[in-house]
Amino acid sequence: MRVGYIGLGAMGGALARHLVGKFPLSVFDLNQTAVEAFVALGATRAVTPAELARNNDVILLCLPRSSDDQAVLFGPNGVAEGLSAGKIVVDQTSGVPSETRGFARQLEEMDVSLFDAPVSGAMATAIAGTISIIASGPDAAFRKALPVLQAISPNVFHCGERVGNGQTMKTVNNMMNVSCRLATLEVVAMGRKVGLSLEAMTDAINATTARNYTSQGMLPAIAEGRQSTKFWLALQVKDIHQAIGLAAEQKVPMPIGGAARSILQIGLNSLGKDAQLEQMIGVIESMAGTKFVDAPKPAGSQEVK
Structure with missing residues (x-):
């Protein structure tokens, strides 16, 4: 399973580090210093979100807010341009549930599943790999992506099939x-x-x-x-x-x-x-x-x- 991670800020970077060496990993962030740190660990740099989506099976997002998700997913060179049927998007942003459900509906038309999986816990638990991941969305997509989430932390909770319940x-x-x-x-x-x-x-x-x-x-x-x-x-x-x-x-x-x-x-x-x-x-x-x-x-x- 090939994994892509978008958003290498303090929290996203800490979460994504647990994927290094466990899956073929591609990363994208506007902060090139953060990207370089992951490349040094063995990850692959993606030039655009679209390229990252094109080359991976599971794409995770960890961004400041839902408006950033909107831009990265559906803006120019966005994730949606690189998606194809069967791929999975995991939204780890602490976003607005109703907006996340809207993103899921748009991607569903492309036969792509999106579910939310925000995290809860201190930065120390993110670094240690023990943070709580609170997911919700289609059961089939959740189960397929579960090994990726469990590589970040064993503490994964599924709050139902309605997208946005985790958020x-x-x-x-x-x-x-x-x-x-x-x-x-x-x-x-x-x-x-x-x-x-x-x-x-x-x-x-x-x-x-x-x-x-x-x-x-x-x-x-x-x-x-x-x-x-x-x-x-x-x-x-x-x-x-x-x-x-x-x-x-x-x-x-x-x-x-x-x-x-x-x-x-x-x-x-x-x-x-x-x-x-x-x-x-x-x-x-x-x-x-x-x-x-x-x-x-x-x-x-x-x-x-």
Whole structure:
């Protein structure tokens, strides 16, 4: 089975590396430095998405948003120009489910199957090959491409034959994750302002029913002065905006999710388009007028009693 991968950014690059040496692999990305790194590992460079699609049986996409999928699939020299009957497209983009279903319908007219398979997990799990892959789409296409997905990670889940269900599940996870993250940070900021230490709160929270992914991962990282996550804040805002949009389509009120989106947007407006999600720690500190960790005392200083 010949495999092509389009989108070698931080996440896509980490996922695609697991395919090197396991399948004949072709890659495409606008960032030629990223492409060169894969060529050095033994992958083949594709000049256009159409060429990549023409030379491979399974084509995976991992792009920032659905509009990028649209351009790469159906734009000039796009994937669709190189497809033929029986080929499979796997969309790993955290996209809009309804738009992905539209892509699938267009490709179905060419006797090409598309299913979505976004991932959920930290960058460390992508690198380690243990990230969760949440797929949905035609069972026959999923089973045919399953060895490719399992080469990326053994943790593959199929959420039904309706294209877009995987992206919907990813949207649910994104909203839950970011809402818990911001709620945890804001109440810990309150505790810090009252005088509790971050270490004491982290230990206590993680021994109670309030423990969560943020309390178990981000809070210890803050205390130790290390980075806990590597993700663009603009992409997090995009993901949550998609979740709010999906809720609006279904007439589901999202007051908590809406508040989370607003806080993230404040951070993005303040920090700029190149900000990392990690920098929201400083935004929460600023809003609360406190610091999660006390500044180190200058060398030689003495405490006044």
